[in-house]
Amino acid sequence: MNHQRIAFVIEDLYGGGAQKSLLYTADQLRQRGHAVKVFTLRDRVEHRLPEGLEIENLAVVTPFTKATSTVLTEKWQARKIKKALDAWKPEVVISCSCDKITRHLDLPNLYFWIKSDVSAKFSDPAQREKAFAKVRRFYTGRKVIAVSQGVKENLEKVVGLKAETIIPIYNPYEREPFEAMAAEPLILPDGVEEGRYFLSVAALEPRKRQDRLLRAYRRAVDEHGLSFPLLIMGKGKAENEAKVASLVKELKLEDRVHLLGYHHNPYPYIRAATAMVLTSEAEGLPRVLIEALLLHTPVISVDCPSGPKEILTQELEDFLLEPDDESGLAAALARMEANPVTIEPRHYQQFLRENVLPHFEALNL
Template sequence: MKKIAYLMGNFGIGGAEVSTLTLLNGFVKLGYLVDLVLAYGSKVEWDKQCDFNIIKLQLDKYKKHPLRHIILKNKLDKFSEKSKYDAILTAQTSKSWEKILNQLDKKHNISYIIRNSFTKKRIDKNDNLLLKSFKRKYLANMYRNKNIICVSKGVYNDLVKNIGIKSDSIITIYNPFDTNYILNKSKEHFNLPVDDYIIHVGRFDIRHKRQDILLKAYKKANLKEKLILLGEGSGQQYLEKLIDELQLNGKVILHPMVTNPYPLIKNAKLLVLSSDYEGLPRALIEALILKTPVVSTNCESGPSEILTGELADFLVPTGDVDAFTEKMQQALRSYPKIKDEYIKKFEQLNVCRQYIEFLGLNS
């Protein structure tokens, strides 16, 4: 039986972790041995939902060590050598991890999952032209001739056209979704904070998620439905201040992230996404699976590949408060039927089979 490893720093709670969990469980369903290898301790235990092995290297004590990167590289190298995996996957693309993985890749042939636009994630819009050029060249060189899986066509286009990454082994494979699991979890009891509401799911990050645009549009729309912002993050104080300035106290609820958001999404009148950039936003697809209407910004990567056909009418330009206001009002009045065909390409086993083919593990 062939073995697959997935390398991560730690395993918290969020869209990336859910995508990973769904992918690895899918590999197990297809008959592969799967290890999730964590460098550091996991702050949230997902073991009850995991059909794969979780291996904790427990390197937390080295986090502040001056030679921590060398120690991590050597530990991962020895572990991978001993375990003899047929394929190794990772979505670790921070600068510190890149240097470690680049050295390991020479021996272990790692495949990289890229979840976000590098142009948005790694290059600051305030960088001068020289620094932007340097960063592009660094990234193009770092990922040259790597095995790369992009989670959307938008991410693929960014890597190839904007960053200039050259590789004969780069492909788009969408994140997987376990439809039956999502539907079943959505039926679990949850004490809803209010009856009629619209919802945004995502960390509190104004630079990326742009909840400021959402709040201004919500204020202008003057909706009877309350707005739940489901998430956590460093932007919470800013959001609390903005809610107060817009006189939306009592109308907007900041709700901590939960391990099972599906009852909240299912019972929402509308799910909204206001981001300036994404990779492949899970919340949009989860909402469609649960037949919840969606309004989203048409940011560079993801939403236009999800909201297709009649649903494309509910994509709005990034940063456009007026357009967002109008589409929320329209969606609450009338929304097209959400057909199963919109989500087929994201189905768990279809996606996992594409991975297996790309990794050359069919035989």
């Protein structure tokens, strides 16, 4: 294998799945023998930093640059980034979550890593077109990595992006860390039994569509005799949490639905669930479904843009529903309760690190 120098550029390492997957990808490439360096634009770190992974803070995002954000400021920041990259001489540069600045870099080996599906984020036509125009302005003629085939297709067909190239590469995963976290103690609400409940793990916000989930669950109880409870794990703004709690009461589900709030480690709950359920309006490539499969927990999902249909393959295709098909979702819950799918490695092998990392390694070939 030809070892390379690979640089990642990201605004910070605070919160978020994008930061988590970047750190994991960078460290796995380092472990495979590549020289890897992560350049951050400000010193804001929440995630655990892998031992041995080189991180350099360029300190080009400050309260002053935030307050005076203009194209001139962005170009000044980009020059600082280029100076650091020129000094380190990477063969591949991957930008993530800071493209407003890095779009000003003119490097032949620069890739923009897009992890969400902008085509499904806005219902208002004016906001939608404004977002599309921004994507075209940033990435026309550039090299792009899309987190899923669905994101690639929507960038091309819906957004109308004419990039130099768009390469779909999944986030890489390994089972062992999730199995270790899932082995921690599991504390369930009174009356809820291990292996006999459905689980939703998502932020409490309109885009995650807990309303769709709760109505479908109510139908599953009424029309199919569903008996397993539903656990909803996640937090959100106070008004969003209140809306979900209010709908639980409105649907008379207080004795069946448990709102667990946020848990730092959701994996014991995921492993012990009958199935993970996702009802979002839009995703890029939903981590929670892949992580459930890695723990051999079945999944049920709506076919929202743009990742679920790439995850629910083989037998799981029967549990992929049209987004507004609440009747179908109710029936899927009942089918899963009666006859849960047995998850095997063939259901998630395309996401394992040994199958994903070679695609990153091939970027400069």
